Amino acid sequence: MNSVSPWPAQALEHEIWRIDTAYVKPGVAACYLLRGGDDYALIECGTGLSVQPIMQALKGLGVAPEAVRYLIPTHVHLDHAGGAGGLMQALPEAQLLVHPRGLRHLIDPGKLLAGARAVYGEAQFKAANGEVLAAPAQRSHPAPDGFVLDLGGRSLELRDAPGHAKHHLVVWDERSRGFFTGDVFGLCYPQLNIGERPFIVPTTTPVQFDPVAWPQTLAMMQAYRPLAMYLTHYGRVAASAELFAQLQERLKAHAALAREHRAADEASLARVLGDDLYARYRRSGGASERAEFDAVLGMDLALNAQGLQVWLKAA
Numbered sequence: 001m002n003s004v005s006p007w008p009a010q011a012l013e014h015e016i017w018r019i020d021t022a023y024v025k026p027g028v029a030a031c032y033l034l035r036g037g038d039d040y041a042l043i044e045c046g047t048g049l050s051v052q053p054i055m056q057a058l059k060g061l062g063v064a065p066e067a068v069r070y071l072i073p074t075h076v077h078l079d080h081a082g083g084a085g086g087l088m089q090a091l092p093e094a095q096l097l098v099h100p101r102g103l104r105h106l107i108d109p110g111k112l113l114a115g116a117r118a119v120y121g122e123a124q125f126k127a128a129n130g131e132v133l134a135a136p137a138q139r140s141h142p143a144p145d146g147f148v149l150d151l152g153g154r155s156l157e158l159r160d161a162p163g164h165a166k167h168h169l170v171v172w173d174e175r176s177r178g179f180f181t182g183d184v185f186g187l188c189y190p191q192l193n194i195g196e197r198p199f200i201v202p203t204t205t206p207v208q209f210d211p212v213a214w215p216q217t218l219a220m221m222q223a224y225r226p227l228a229m230y231l232t233h234y235g236r237v238a239a240s241a242e243l244f245a246q247l248q249e250r251l252k253a254h255a256a257l258a259r260e261h262r263a264a265d266e267a268s269l270a271r272v273l274g275d276d277l278y279a280r281y282r283r284s285g286g287a288s289e290r291a292e293f294d295a296v297l298g299m300d301l302a303l304n305a306q307g308l309q310v311w312l313k314a315a
Contacts, residue, residue, distance in 0.1 A: 009057040014176040019057045021046030029079050037152020041070040043180045044080050044232055048130035051086035066093045074182025075168040076102035078116050078129050085133030096135050100142035102167035106135040163214025178228035186247050187233040191296050194285045198237045202251045205303040209311045211255045258308035269305035
């Protein structure tokens with residue numbers, strides 16, 4: 001289903017729009033359009049297959065390609081940055097801002113693509129990502145920790161945010177008092193909401209899971225006293241102390257289970273992670289049956305297991 005997403009752009013508060021990137025299926029990955037004055041910034045770029053639905057969403061919103069002045073992927077994993085090169089072609093005035101550790105991988109994506117193919121396999125890689133184009137070096141720039149961007153009078157601060165990946169940044173939007181979190185604030189799929197409460201799941205996908213740096217990143221973010229978190233996977237959630245605590249707890253549990261089941265294969269470890277999360281979900285009042293729960297999280301649990309195994313081998 002990597003074509004035009006049936007989930008249209010959704011207007012949120014403070015001139016923010018959530019745009020589905022049509023990754024795998026609707027409701028899995030989003031990018032966010034922000035307006036400041038007459039200018040726009042797009043946070044996250046989706047995959048190569050996301051370029052068309054993103055551009056169609058911009059057209060539907062009446063946003064001219066020339067008005068998008070910045071593209072800001074939170075990190076260079078392909079569901080967040082694979083569409084950067086294609087979008088840079090379609091948005092002639094845009095500047096690409098990337099974590100300093102990730103910039104070279106978008107200008108020359110050969111190594112990044114080889115690593116992704118090794119993780120997913122060639123067939124799955126093509127089906128999920130389409131064509132990944134190089135970003136133009138002359139319009140691509142590193143965004144060091146604390147870099148502040150003036151978007152038509154709207155202040156955006158880019159902060160280094162390791163834990164999920166060393167090349168991860170988050171974007172603080174002073175106007176909404178919200179963070180655009182990429183993967184460092186986990187996954188909260190609406191299908192697993194428990195009433196109005198999101199159910200948060202860690203993202204320990206390959207290859208740079210760091211259980212020491214991650215809590216430090218969360219503490220940095222919490223110190224801003226945010227009101228909202230805008231997740232790539234998926235949508236806006238309130239930035240409650242309870243949600244921060246739950247993510248911290250589940251990160252520790254993932255690491256502990258990986259150590260305990262060090263000898264398990266990837267599929268077995270994914271089942272162990274799923275068992276733990278489903279038990280937490282039911283204790284929290286979740287009503288979905290296990291088959292539905294696994295249908296929502298199956299791909300993520302497999303990748304979480306793989307990332308944890310890479311971490312254990314490197315430890």
